[in-house]
Amino acid sequence: xxxxxxxxxxxxxxxxxxxxxxxxxxxxxxxxxxxxxxxxxxxxxxxxxxxxxxxxxxxxxxxxxxxxxxxxxxxxxxxxxxxxxxxxxxxx
Amino acid sequence: xxxxxxxxxxxxxxxxxxxxxxxxxxxxxxxxxxxxxxxxxxxxxxxxxxxxxxxxxxxxxxxxxxxxxxxxxxxxxxxxxxxxxxxxxxxxxxxxxxxxxxxxxxxxxxxxxxxxxxxxxxxxxxxxxxxxxx
Numbered sequence: 001x002x003x004x005x006x007x008x009x010x011x012x013x014x015x016x017x018x019x020x021x022x023x024x025x026x027x028x029x030x031x032x033x034x035x036x037x038x039x040x041x042x043x044x045x046x047x048x049x050x051x052x053x054x055x056x057x058x059x060x061x062x063x064x065x066x067x068x069x070x071x072x073x074x075x076x077x078x079x080x081x082x083x084x085x086x087x088x089x090x091x092x
Numbered sequence: 093x094x095x096x097x098x099x100x101x102x103x104x105x106x107x108x109x110x111x112x113x114x115x116x117x118x119x120x121x122x123x124x125x126x127x128x129x130x131x132x133x134x135x136x137x138x139x140x141x142x143x144x145x146x147x148x149x150x151x152x153x154x155x156x157x158x159x160x161x162x163x164x165x166x167x168x169x170x171x172x173x174x175x176x177x178x179x180x181x182x183x184x185x186x187x188x189x190x191x192x193x194x195x196x197x198x199x200x201x202x203x204x205x206x207x208x209x210x211x212x213x214x215x216x217x218x219x220x221x222x223x224x225x226x
Contacts (some may be wrong), residue, residue, distance in 0.1 A: 009207070030223040031211055037122040039115050065113035078118040084123050087223040091187060 003073070004065050005092040006080050007051035008044050014088070016041070030087045031073060044088065051092040120175035140221065144202045146214030156197075158204025169198040175215075181206055182222050 007013075015026045023041040025034045036044075039061065046052065046060035054073035057080075061067060083089040116122070117138055145152050152160040155167035161168045173193065176184070180191040185206065190199030209216045 028210060029207060029215075029219070031220045032223065033126040035126070040115055040122045042113060061113065063107075064110070066110050067113050067115060069102045071115050073117045075115040079122055082121060082123045086123055090185075 002057070003053040005051050005053050006047060006057075006084070006089045007027055007092040008047035008089050014044070025088065027088060033087070034086055034088065036055060039075070043076065043079055043083065047089060047090075072079065140178045140207075140218035142178070142181055142206055142215030142218050143175040144172040144205055144215075148214065154198075154201045154205050156201050156204070158201060158206070158208045160205075169201045172198070172202055176202065176206075178218050178222055181219065185222070 009027070009029060013028050017024045017064075019035070021037070023036050025036060025041075027034065032090075033081070037061075038075065042061050043057055043064065045064075049060055050080045054076040057075050058071065058073055062071075063075075081087060084091070128207055145154065149160050151163065151171075153163050153165060153170055155161045155165065155168050163170075165196070181203075183189060184191065184199055184203045190196045206215065206219050209219050211220075
């Protein structure tokens, strides 16, 4: 079973600054600034490797971070909805 | 006595220690958007227009990935016959249908061109307004 495939803009479209646990993102194409909390920056980082659905994103994140053994994709899907609503990701 | 600091140092010094990431609850929101002043103009968004390409690139064709290329470049599309309206662009960017009179492949190239618009380029304010969450 696979869900919607998401993609992010090229890395050059977003400038990011780490702010003590949060990350400020300036999205040049929209001119908007977003402050995001984990795991949103990690989702964007995972999409930097190319488009993927929530399951692929979760697997990429698990390659880099320790996550709960039984972590499902629900939280990832909810974050993708938010990131899509503000224009940081879109459906491929 | 100094167990705490020593432990911290040990953890940081270990390159194999991976960061722990809590995915959190699905309901816990993680994005806050700072709206720039132009968000105030969003009222008339759907009536704004985006020329493809902008007048500064007049005559150029649009490649499938949205970059500007010389006319006649294989795989490129002629400029849009008229400026696209905000409403049309909004539909197009969400994977909806192509605007009337424009075939779907050209529309895809135009959508990619619009996604690449930067501040200062013709149509950028219109595009940015379309992105505003409501």
